[in-house]
Amino acid sequence: MRIRYLLLNAYGTGGTIRTVFTQATTMAGLGHDVEIISTVQHKDKPNFDLDERVRLSSIVDVREPKADAPAPGLVARYRAARRERLRQRGGRIVPPGEFGYEAFNRHVEREVIRYLKSVTDGILVTTRPALNILAARYADSRLIRVAQEHMNLGTHRKDVQRAIAHYYPRFDAVAVLTNRDREDYEKLLPGTRLVRIPNAVHSMEQEQSDHTNKIALAAGRLAPQKGFDMLIPAFKKVVERHPDWQLRIFGTGKKKKELRALIEKHHLYNHVFLMGHTDEMEDELTKSSFYILSSRFEGLPMVVIEAMTHALPVISFDCPTGPADVITDGKDGMLIPPKNVDALAEAISKMMDDRELRDTMGAEALKTAQSYAPEHVHMMWEELFTDLVRTSGKSATAAA
Template sequence: MRIRYLLLNAYGTGGTIRTVFTQAATMAGLGYDVEIVSTVRHKDEPNFDLDERVRLTTVVDVRAPKGDEPAPGPVGRYRAARRERLRKQGGRIVPEGEFGYEAFNRHVEREVVRYLKSVGDGILVTTRPALNILAARYASPRLIRVAQEHMNLGTHRPDVQKAIARYYPSFDAVAVLTSRDLDDYKKLLPGTRLVRIPNAVHSTEQEHSDHTNKIALAAGRLAPQKGFDMLIPAYKKVAERHPDWQLRIYGTGKKKNELRALIDKHHLYNHVFLMGHTDRMEDELTKSAFYILSSRFEGLPMVVIEAMTHALPIVTFDCPTGPADVITDGKDGILVPPKDTDALADAISTMMDDRELRDSMGAEALTTSQGYAPENVHMMWEELFSDLVRTSGKAAAAG
């Protein structure tokens, strides 16, 4: 049985990429023929390790061409010029409200459609609304088609929700991350097979924090979703009470300069540090005392669960959705009302004040994280795939 996972960019750093890599490795270990297909490729090697049994292919390679490539002939020049024209045109199929819309120019859309029409067997798993919509419209109905949703329904913009309502019923199954999201999708998609399967962490065998270093850690794209523009002003109040602590924010993105200006504005240059990208996040988590999530919205915040595998307690906004599906307030972390920066600052200070609290919540966080172990989560996927082969009537075509 062949399983193909279609990602937007397998060479990026997001949580979806890592969880798909982990899932693909498990499926390969169970004997499936597994391939990850990256819609675009912008670098030579992926950021995350990929099991050698899993093939990685690309639809559109956007790396700069090599300088020693021979000049194309007339047909090649025509095709190259047409390709450039299409790249300058916005997508026509993907809704403009899709958070990854900028990646789907007309050239990328056309190539993805061409790829989808070329696939004739097995299980196709698509991993974001843009790819789900394209697969629903253009992938062969002979395939077993499964849509993954890694964001909650309520955060999708109206045009995306409208497309979801129109196209998702054609899938053999739609998988969401949380119970609350499952309820929302049931209302939007009556009659569609919906399942809740959380993402798995890549490993639960991590070195644990001893909660002694005076470091609070946050991580994610430097983008509005992650709310670092709320966390930094909130930390001004924290720094006044705990000047010997550091807040380290890992990640890259378009908002770096704005966040740097916020740090300067609040005179936090000795307290808050934009650390950029790291290939050693596990080491950084182990060195930290607790983790902070300041997002405006999430799907299922995998970085939080990764932090919990290091026995880190969590301070988080109770944003839609995910944090409250993972964290039990007062047990393995502290939940505060969404966008309430004063409450966030107070919760951070509470965690800094009390080493015993960090120890006890960290132990509970470690226990919570075991529910997201690969062996537990991927069993759900294997059961779903097996059941779809058995019940969809597509077993022969998928063989």
């Protein structure tokens, strides 16, 4: 089969990117012709390793021109000026409520539409509402079209939900991450083929934590969704009892300045550290003793499952959706009422107090992660693709 995955930015660091790379590698290993297409490209190489059998291309190159590049001619300057005018105009098709709306200016929309109209064979998998909507409207009807949803329906803004209701029925299948997601989408999209396929971890061969280091870890974009503005005050409540523990928060984002100010306000500069981006997250997880998810909402929090592959117990707000689909409260982690800072602090303190609890829950977390192993999850994708070829009457092989 020829399988194409369309991402917004294959050169970023998000969980969706990593899971698509992992899935593409498995599909290539099974003998399929696989390509990842990045809507935008802002750097030369991706952050995650990609199997050499998987092709990687981009639609819109936003890298800075090389210093030794020849001066553009008259036609090139005219086209560049036209592109710049389009870049200054907001998207016309992507709903403004889409979380990635800023990336879809008029130029990007036009180029994505041009790409979608040029592809006439195989399976096209799109990976966020903006790309799903564009594919539903403009991708060739000869394609087998599959929409991936990495967020639960309730977190999408109303204009995005209206677009989902209007356009998603055009897909051959819509894949969501959890059973609760599927129930919600079924109410909105009656008659549409909906499947629940979780994301897979990239490997189960991780070094495990021994739960001795007095380090708690959190990771994600420094954005309101991730709730670090609640986690930092919660950590303040436990640090007096546990002054030898520290919290390491990995990630980058627009809220770094505000979070830094919050750390200063609570005098936590010796206890809470904004670590920025790291290419060594596996090592950082191994060095930690438990993981904390303080999100206001999630899709399926892959970083939680990645932490579990290191035998880390997880403390998480029971936010919509995902955490409760992964964590069994009291067994492999703790689920806390959403946005309850006091309860979060109490759970953190309890985990710090009890090494045996960390060991026991960590062992159960490792068992939980097994159901997200690549060999298990990716067979679900191949079975879906095979069945779509059989039932759609469309070809998934390359056109002659």
